Amino acid sequence: MNPTLAYTLLAAQTLYWLYYLWQRRPRPARDDSALLLLYASQGGQAETLAKHLAQNLNTRAESLDAWHAHHPLKMLGGKTLILIASTTGDGDPPDNAIRFTRSLQKSGAALTDTRYHLLALGDKRYPHYCAYGHLLDQELERLGATRESPVTTVDNLDPQTIAYWQKQLGEHLQTTLDVPAQPPSVAATLASRSRLNPDSEQALYHLRLACPELAADTALIEITIPHKKDELRRQYSVASIAPDGSRGLDLIIRLQTHPDGTPGTGSHYLTQTLQPGEALKIRALTHHPAELPDAPRPLILIASGSGLAGILGILTRMEARYPAREHNLQHWLIYGERDPEHDRIYASCLEKQREDGVLAWLDRTYSRSKSREYAQQRLIDHADRLHAQLEAGAVIYICGSADKIGVGAQDTLRQILGEKTCDRLSKAGRIRLDTY
Ligand SMILES: Cc1cc2nc3c(=O)[nH]c(=O)nc-3n(C[C@H](O)[C@H](O)[C@H](O)COP(=O)(O)OP(=O)(O)OC[C@H]3O[C@@H](n4cnc5c(N)ncnc54)[C@H](O)[C@@H]3O)c2cc1C
Numbered sequence: 001m002n003p004t005l006a007y008t009l010l011a012a013q014t015l016y017w018l019y020y021l022w023q024r025r026p027r028p029a030r031d032d033s034a035l036l037l038l039y040a041s042q043g044g045q046a047e048t049l050a051k052h053l054a055q056n057l058n059t060r061a062e063s064l065d066a067w068h069a070h071h072p073l074k075m076l077g078g079k080t081l082i083l084i085a086s087t088t089g090d091g092d093p094p095d096n097a098i099r100f101t102r103s104l105q106k107s108g109a110a111l112t113d114t115r116y117h118l119l120a121l122g123d124k125r126y127p128h129y130c131a132y133g134h135l136l137d138q139e140l141e142r143l144g145a146t147r148e149s150p151v152t153t154v155d156n157l158d159p160q161t162i163a164y165w166q167k168q169l170g171e172h173l174q175t176t177l178d179v180p181a182q183p184p185s186v187a188a189t190l191a192s193r194s195r196l197n198p199d200s201e202q203a204l205y206h207l208r209l210a211c212p213e214l215a216a217d218t219a220l221i222e223i224t225i226p227h228k229k230d231e232l233r234r235q236y237s238v239a240s241i242a243p244d245g246s247r248g249l250d251l252i253i254r255l256q257t258h259p260d261g262t263p264g265t266g267s268h269y270l271t272q273t274l275q276p277g278e279a280l281k282i283r284a285l286t287h288h289p290a291e292l293p294d295a296p297r298p299l300i301l302i303a304s305g306s307g308l309a310g311i312l313g314i315l316t317r318m319e320a321r322y323p324a325r326e327h328n329l330q331h332w333l334i335y336g337e338r339d340p341e342h343d344r345i346y347a348s349c350l351e352k353q354r355e356d357g358v359l360a361w362l363d364r365t366y367s368r369s370k371s372r373e374y375a376q377q378r379l380i381d382h383a384d385r386l387h388a389q390l391e392a393g394a395v396i397y398i399c400g401s402a403d404k405i406g407v408g409a410q411d412t413l414r415q416i417l418g419e420k421t422c423d424r425l426s427k428a429g430r431i432r433l434d435t436y
């Protein structure tokens with residue numbers, strides 16, 4: 001072939017390919033709908049509400065960060081936003097709203113033709129009640145967006161407040177919203193209760209509830225507590241559910257005592273007032289922090305106090321889905337309590353898990369022993385094991401009190417693995433915080 005012709009053909013072909021690739025370049029998704037339903041959710045409650053609402057409105061719900069990954073903030077212009085935002089940590093945004101929030105706080109975009117409805121989920125027992133919802137509200141107002149209906153704050157998923165907000169939203173959107181504020185509650189009975197640590201200063205109880213209607217993979221329940229003329233709701237991790245259809249449900253509950261000596265309302269009712277044979281209303285909740293990995297992976301389970309319920313629940317569901325022996329998984333459980341004499345709870349159960357090969361390693365620490373050790377100390381003692389297990393794809397779960405084991409275990413992991421690795425593992429869902 002004539003060389004000039006060959007070069008011309010080659011150049012034409014290259015140009016064609018470049019044009020083809022340019023046509024297929026990633027572009028922000030076209031988004032013609034005026035209604036935008038977004039959520040910020042740590043544990044899954046705001047997400048569940050948003051997804052129910054989305055079905056009713058025939059649209060879809062996305063987390064703030066998932067939306068922002070494909071859209072600059074200026075694309076909020078001209079939209080009617082429906083925002084359902086919970087607060088986590090100490091008045092902080094949920095993980096799936098951090099990037100959006102950073103951009104919003106830095107932004108100077110004019111959102112004068114944006115309208116919004118905002119439902120803020122929180123819990124009045126935290127000092128910064130619904131702080132993240134209020135922050136979103138302030139920032140949208142600063143950029144000139146119009147608040148179409150008053151911001152509604154919801155204490156501890158109060159169903160009446162949620163129903164009221166939905167009614168108000170339906171009126172604005174000129175549609176009837178028939179969304180259950182939450183999944184219906186089911187009946188349960190207290191089958192038995194026993195004190196796990198009879199001589200300890202901080203009473204922990206094992207409760208067995210009978211609840212035939214509960215799904216076997218429920219990780220978290222909400223219990224309705226009768227209180228004066230009112231009702232309160234408290235959440236508890238499910239330590240295990242009997243697989244035999246009886247749905248016997250195990251809980252581990254700490255009797256809460258406030259600094260002024262008064263007992264916590266919910267835990268006092270459940271561990272003292274309620275009697276075996278009496279009925280309760282419970283509801284299964286979606287709970288992302290306790291979700292299992294979607295492939296068989298080794299687990300590193302770290303807990304203290306009543307957090308044992310959370311890690312036992314994860315271990316039980318994991319064993320049902322990916323039996324450790326069958327999948328050659330080496331799970332490591334680290335549990336911290338106070339007093340080696342009085343707080344050696346669940347000893348035979350945990351030992352049996354090790355003998356049966358469900359657990360490869362079991363470490364227990366006591367903060368009131370001579371050596372005064374907290375659970376996270378075992379991560380330092382066995383740093384080589386930690387590295388090797390992570391290398392093998394391990395997922396770390398931290399369960400229990402947010403300001404004790406939550407802060408302690410995370411600080412120690414950062415110290416051993418470094419900030420960057422911890423951030424990477426958290427983003428990949430391989431460090432999971434199930435703390436309260
Ligand atoms: C996802 C999740 C899972 C949970 N799992 C478990 C579990 O498995 N086991 C378990 O035992 N708990 C668990 N909890 C905690 C549980 O939901 C309750 O918060 C706990 O039982 C205390 O509730 P209460 O009604 O007894 O106490 P409340 O009286 O409601 O007090 C709760 C908190 O409010 C503050 N407070 C209230 N009144 C006073 C006062 N007068 N003085 C000072 N402070 C006050 C304190 O900080 C106190 O800790 C979990 C929580 C969450 C969010």
Ligand SMILES: Cc1cc2nc3c(=O)[nH]c(=O)nc-3n(C[C@H](O)[C@H](O)[C@H](O)COP(=O)(O)O)c2cc1C
Nearest residue numbers: 041042043044045046086089091122123126129130
């Ligand atoms: C670890 C933790 C920290 C929380 N911090 C706050 C807070 O600072 N302010 C608040 O109002 N609510 C706080 N809450 C309550 C949640 O906002 C509330 O339970 C909400 O319904 C959870 O919604 P989500 O499941 O979508 O994250 C906190 C809850 C947890 C478990």
